[in-house]
Amino acid sequence: TQKLLEIKGLHTHFETDRGVVPAVDGVDLYIEPGEVLGIVGESGCGKSVTSLSIMQLIPPVGKMKGAILFKNENLLEAKEKRMKKLRGNEISMIFQEPMTSLNPLLTIGQQISETVKLHKRVSSKEARNVSVDMLRKVGIPRAEAIMDEYPHQLSGGMRQRVMIAMALSCEPQLLIADEPTTALDVTIQAQILDLMKTLNQETGTAIMLITHDLGVVAEVCSRVAVMYAGKVVEDGSVADIFRNPSHPYTKGLLQSIPRMDLDKEQLYSIPGNVPMPGAITAGCRFAPRCEYAMDRCRTELPELTELEAGHRSRCWLTDERGA
Ligand code: SF4
Ligand code: MG
Numbered sequence: 001t002q003k004l005l006e007i008k009g010l011h012t013h014f015e016t017d018r019g020v021v022p023a024v025d026g027v028d029l030y031i032e033p034g035e036v037l038g039i040v041g042e043s044g045c046g047k048s049v050t051s052l053s054i055m056q057l058i059p060p061v062g063k064m065k066g067a068i069l070f071k072n073e074n075l076l077e078a079k080e081k082r083m084k085k086l087r088g089n090e091i092s093m094i095f096q097e098p099m100t101s102l103n104p105l106l107t108i109g110q111q112i113s114e115t116v117k118l119h120k121r122v123s124s125k126e127a128r129n130v131s132v133d134m135l136r137k138v139g140i141p142r143a144e145a146i147m148d149e150y151p152h153q154l155s156g157g158m159r160q161r162v163m164i165a166m167a168l169s170c171e172p173q174l175l176i177a178d179e180p181t182t183a184l185d186v187t188i189q190a191q192i193l194d195l196m197k198t199l200n201q202e203t204g205t206a207i208m209l210i211t212h213d214l215g216v217v218a219e220v221c222s223r224v225a226v227m228y229a230g231k232v233v234e235d236g237s238v239a240d241i242f243r244n245p246s247h248p249y250t251k252g253l254l255q256s257i258p259r260m261d262l263d264k265e266q267l268y269s270i271p272g273n274v275p276m277p278g279a280i281t282a283g284c285r286f287a288p289r290c291e292y293a294m295d296r297c298r299t300e301l302p303e304l305t306e307l308e309a310g311h312r313s314r315c316w317l318t319d320e321r322g323a
Contacts, residue, residue: 002072004174004206005031005054009066012046012053016061023049025230027066028304031174036200036207038221038238040214040253044274046230047210051176054208055093056083070174089119092167094160096179101163102151108135109147112166119170134165139195157188161195168199178210193219215257218242223310226250229275229285232304236311246313248290284316292317 012024024046031037039047052058054068056075068075070091075083087093095101103111112134113127122130128147135143138161151159160180167175177196181189197220200207209221217224218238225235226249234247245251252270272289283298284290290297297316304314 002033003030003069004033004071005208006069007050007054007066008069010050010053010068011065012049012058012062013065014059014062022230023062024053027227027230027232029225029232029235031206031208032223033173034200034204034206035223036197036209036221038217038224039208039210039227040212040217040224041227042212042253042274044276045227047227048178050227051093051178051208051210054176055087055091056080088115088167088172089170090172091174091176092170092172093176093178094163094167094180096182102159104151107148107150108154108162112147112162112169115166116169130169131165134169135162138162138165138168138199139191140165155188156184157192160184160192164192164195164199168203168205171203172205174206174208176208176210179212180209181216182211182213189216190219196220213257214242214253226253231285231314232312233286233315234311234313235304236307240308240311244311246307246311246318247286247315248292248317249286250313252289284314 007027007029010024010027011022014021014023027046027050039050041047053064054075056078058064064076066076070086109128109131112131113124116122116127116130120130132143132147135146140146140158140161146154154162181192184192193216196207199205209216211217221238223235223237224241225232226241226247227233228249234241234245234250241250242254245254255268256270270289275285275288283300284302287293287297294316302314302316302319304312305319306312307318
């Protein structure tokens with residue numbers, strides 16, 4: 001099958017006063033049409049920069065290299081005019097804090113109708129009807145009344161539902177969701193994840209879900225890519241990653257998922273920190289934190305190699321060349 005999105009050797013570097021910061025440093029990943037891919041890793045691993053690179057929303061100090069193929073079209077070569085057409089049309093994005101993406105001075109109805117009118121040639125009255133339908137579809141009660149309310153009148157969970165409604169109103173083929181539930185409390189988080197899963201099944205919109213939380217991945221994703229220090233270190237189906245994790249970083253993340261039967265004090269966390277992008281040295285980036293690190297890990301970078309169909313890992317413990 002043709003991939004919906006295929007990222008090959010993506011580098012996104014920022015030129016700063018202190019030198020070049022390689023936030024994304026050779027990322028390879030893909031999304032199949034209609035699937036939900038989780039991108040997981042601690043903060044500072046390059047997840048958000050990867051998604052902003054897809055949208056071509058990187059500030060001018062950022063330089064990109066490699067290829068981002070969306071339905072075989074390389075977005076790195078697309079003109080801004082073309083990107084404007086793709087953004088919010090074929091590719092939509094939602095963020096952690098919907099308050100910052102909603103205009104506080106306009107009613108919900110004005111904002112969502114505006115989006116609808118951008119994508120469909122409809123009258124204002126029809127746009128309003130479509131908007132109310134969209135709000136109902138994302139589970140907003142009193143949709144008619146909420147059309148005339150302002151963002152600050154809604155709860156965080158309701159605002160995120162509004163953002164999802166706006167993102168989906170143009171029927172995109174890909175929705176990028178960057179930590180969409182991180183700012184919400186646990187109950188609301190579960191409801192929003194449920195909603196995203198249902199909408200994915202109903203509309204066939206593929207979702208790239210960025211999160212630091214493997215628990216979130218387990219809820220909604222069919223496949224996972226684990227990122228560390230600007231690179232993908234393991235990817236595979238949810239079953240591969242949860243039942244048969246290979247990379248020591250993935251294993252560490254799995255151990256750190258909060259569990260009901262353990263106290264907070266007993267919660268495991270991987271020792272050490274993600275290296276600052278400028279401070280990355282030769283060899284495996286995880287070596288300073290890895291309990292299995294060998295000599296060669298500190299000098300030679302392992303490649304992303306296939307362990308079994310659809311399951312890849314970047315580690316000398318499983319790299320054929322390491323044998
Ligand atoms: Fe650990 Fe070496 Fe594997 Fe890196 S390559 S994860 S340091 S064992
Ligand atoms: Mg982020």
